[in-house]
Amino acid sequence: MGTTPNFVAPGFEGVASAFFETIPEGRRAGAALSVWKDGAAVVSLAAGTADGGNSPFRNDTLIPVASVTKGLASLVIGRLVELGRMPSYDTEIGEFWPEFAAHGKGKLSIGDVLAHRAGLSAPREALPKSVYLDSIATADVLAAQEPLWTPGEGHQYHNITHGALTAKLAFLATGRSLGSLFAEEIAGPLSADAWIGLPEEYDTRVATMVPDPLPPAPAMSVPNSYWLERAVNLGSGVGFPNLVESADGRRAEMPGVNGFATAEAVAKIYSAAVVPTEGVRLLSDAAVDDVRKPRSKGEPVFGGQPPYQAFGAGVMVPSHWDPYLTEYSFGHDGALGQVAFADPYFKVGFAYFTNQAGDWERGKSVTTALWRDLN
Template sequence: MNASVDGFTAPGFEHVAEAFATSFAHHHAMGAALCVRVAGETVLDLWGGTADERTHSPWTKDTISVIFSCTKGLVSILAARLAEEGRLDYETPVATYWPEFAKSGKATITVRDLLAHRSGLSAPREDLTFEDAVDWNMVTGRLARQEPLWPVGDGHAYHALTHGWLIGEVIRRVTGVTVGQYFQELIATPLHADAWIGLPPAARHRVAHLRAGRTLTDLVARQAAARSSGEIDWPERALTLGNAFPPELVTEEGGFNDPRAHAAELPGAGGIASARALAAIWSSTVVDTDGVRLLKPGTVADAVRPQAEGTPVFGGQAPLPRWGTGFQLPSLAREYLGPASFGHDGAGGQVAFADTTHQVGFAYLTNVMEAGTDQRATSVIDALRRTLRQHS
């Protein structure tokens, strides 16, 4: 049975709203939100279902949720803006901005390498605890000292969590403020967007409770069963940091359900936002939105040039994602609307992106985390693509 859906749908976008309502099917006690802007104007702003199954609290227009790796897209916007302003050069060695980073053979790694998952620091060599993970200086210090996991220039692998600390520290060195503060100054405050990298205490009660769905728990179980004894699974370690997070990323009260994770600045996966906020942010990268235009067309064109694609260093199964300079590009793994789209999805079913052709800002969020062939956001994007073709 589908959940009750509230909100606004502009004429002509009813099929997209229907796809959103259908995404609740077969997902018990799920909550979700969808927001879409076209040419700066809101055409869909919908929400429904359950924000917290423990208390049966409904998902409302004010509910916010952990956006996981959609946070990487936000941080990549920050880096692109600094590049546009001439304050950051993608081709410059990271150590120019962060001298300590030059240790252990990393002197030639560039800012673009960091953003494109090519730095060789996709996971820590030494186990981190949760307490380590919420300590900025602890993590960035470890990464600055660490030797890359593969020779510089020899490939890429998804920096699931370390990506945020790496580029976040560069941003801190360039701007003099933390990545969460810079995000508020440049993006969230001008757009009046409910989005944070480091949640303030006053907003804590609005956060949806996350739960691992069946496909995610099944995937984690299969991966554990297939792993050889004593073998390091580097892609899994990229997610867990050793002992900091569970493979599912959440437990009932732990992982990314822990208020300490919400409050910390975890720019690889710990951003918290509403779908409404994310749609406005991505819209503002391609068109004037509520008086804000974050990036110039030339800046976007440079940042979406392909930088990493194909089989990662530690292997992977098709379909595989593609990366620009921080931004996730369209691929069979995440098609978006078409070749003019760019953004970032997130663990469990989160998706946020922009499209230059249709001047779209899109966001879909959910608190029931699925994996594999999860089609909830994909079906909504497919419906939006068909609708936009009919309007063009």
């Protein structure tokens, strides 16, 4: 397929300048930026390289978007709720998913589960590959598990397990996989290049991830570090590189961690969540309010250093971690520095994706420039 040429609409020059400042010296890596305003693209930029040296980073380059996938999966759930295909966020999870009620978890609301409050941020038993690549199997293990803290009393980021829980909720509601629902309900109507479970024919478009050139920060000893580590490796040594670089990892539908998309696709999706975009509106204003309603904030159960994240029904909402554009914004960041969100006040969809591992300050700097251009 052809690639969209770089363009910047008048009035968004500050955004473009901020974007190009994020491209590494020597252009060993690259990035793409897409901004939609009032249902139309106003910025489409790509620069640097997609493979650490030779191939240019293009607007149709696919990026492993990591936890940005959680936000996309949450839009699927939000749509199912709005259409009445699954119960409201306030429904007790035990009514909808009886097996989840084991060990006192049944009184949690569906919204609590989506907001990282279920006490299931990590599995107590190591998950073999055959289980962790199967989101429904993982969810079944978690449903039977004793929670790691009193359910509902505090939150802790469910790095990978969140995707299994959303997958099971979608399956109970429809009998279908979340990846297929995402393709049909979200990406398909917008012709958006985004997948949860990447078809093999798109492998050649995936950028090579470039390690962070800076030395890693010294490891810090924090309480409950065992559970923090286990939330990432599931007790089986699984890591983000395994999930996005291996064939079986790419094919698996893991809605918390292994989405693949272009910046344009995700920005367009978030645009359509808050304003008609190419004839599509994914959520009503009322449904947007339900999705972004703050449900978890402040210090998580297992501690860590601020700034802390805040969550709605599976999406990240503004916090000291990332203020996004306004108090009404919602979306999700992803490992390696990916930033994506919608803003219903400005009617904006935004995505900054990079293959240069590192922090989120790059995407945040572009968001800050967008705020200035809009004001």
